[in-house]
Amino acid sequence: MPRRTPNPRTAAGERILATASELFYERGIRGVGVDRIADEAGVTKKTLYDRFGSKDDLVAAYLRRRRERWVDWFTAQLAARVAAGARPGAERVLAALEIAEEWAQDNRRGCAFVNAHAEIGGLDHPGNAVVLEDKLYMLAVFTDLLREAGYADADAEALGAQVHLLYEGAIIADTTHAQPHAFRTARAAAAALLGVPAAAR
Amino acid sequence: MPRRTPNPRTAAGERILATASELFYERGIRGVGVDRIADEAGVTKKTLYDRFGSKDDLVAAYLRRRRERWVDWFTAQLAARVAAGARPGAERVLAALEIAEEWAQDNRRGCAFVNAHAEIGGLDHPGNAVVLEDKLYMLAVFTDLLREAGYADADAEALGAQVHLLYEGAIIADTTHAQPHAFRTARAAAAALLGVPAAAR
């Protein structure tokens, strides 16, 4: 048997994934070698391969982990805003965009999934499914927020898709420094599309 | 003197740049080595370095070339729509989004500048300036189209920035396959923002 069953759920596996996540995000997937990941995680390369099987699979694990973290954080933040009184519909959509802005402030390299797609998009790579998953999830977030506010299905889908474009566009405009207030602009546009006065902020 | 003055304007330099442009776009910057570029261009590596000085500079040349091509093509397409009767304001903004969609259909790997930014964004790289240039240019396209239609400066800038987010978002949603009709959605949103009925198409 060439290699142990890849089961990353060990202390060392956790350290590897944490290190890889940071390095992949900050320097790009192709910009980091497995040697360096193992070194910085205080682990031998053998352990890395025993836990994850291959670099490609480690990359996929990185993307899955990142998605999990984002979904958890985002969900909690949104729930907090709801608890604080954000009403269904436009208010919660704008809240979602504010949350995204807050995240972006601590994640200056932009959307990990867009970046990953730029590097592995053309290839047959286990990470690509995760990228698509994230994009579809965020699209669903917006359409669901509108559906739950009583919009008819067709309207919720049409408007949700439009807001989703503003969301994705804002991340790009923000990270590339094309627009210093990209998220504020996105909120103004979303407010207009949903027919409510734009809160100044 | 270690190396001749980098002047890419020769037949071999042209072949190198053409080959590099295709490979960089299709497989990513870090996904292509200079050896391969030289090979496929029918040129020795020495010639490549004589013409371009370094891989980083070749990457910057690729981005500049790509930008030039896009600006030329986009300008011509927009001029054609204007000649065909597209009136100032919303009509030309929607036309611009249609042109972008057409380009995207032949450029399935998405925005070369977003992709490049994902790979070199964190680094001190000569290509980064070109990326920013492209993003600021497209932002200016939309604001200028509105200014020329008589919008007050502040309105043109605010609305232009909103449409720019839709544009960037549409490219992302389209290339990642998150939204199959991303550009149509962007046009619907832009039409709503500009207060005109959305042309079905």
Added chain:
DNA sequence: ACGTAACCATACAGGTCGGTATACTCGCAG
């Protein structure tokens, strides 16, 4: 007590990376 999973350390294979060195040929402009 024994097996086994999870780790350690070292080494190496086979290839690619960006970049340089040497030596040569061709065509053209002074």
Added chain:
DNA sequence: CTGCGAGTATACCGACCTGTATGGTTACGT
């Protein structure tokens, strides 16, 4: 006719790449 720029071919450099091999240690469950 000579000097130079543009190109060829080949070889090399050290560093890095993903991945494997060998062998030994620790801890834990049955």
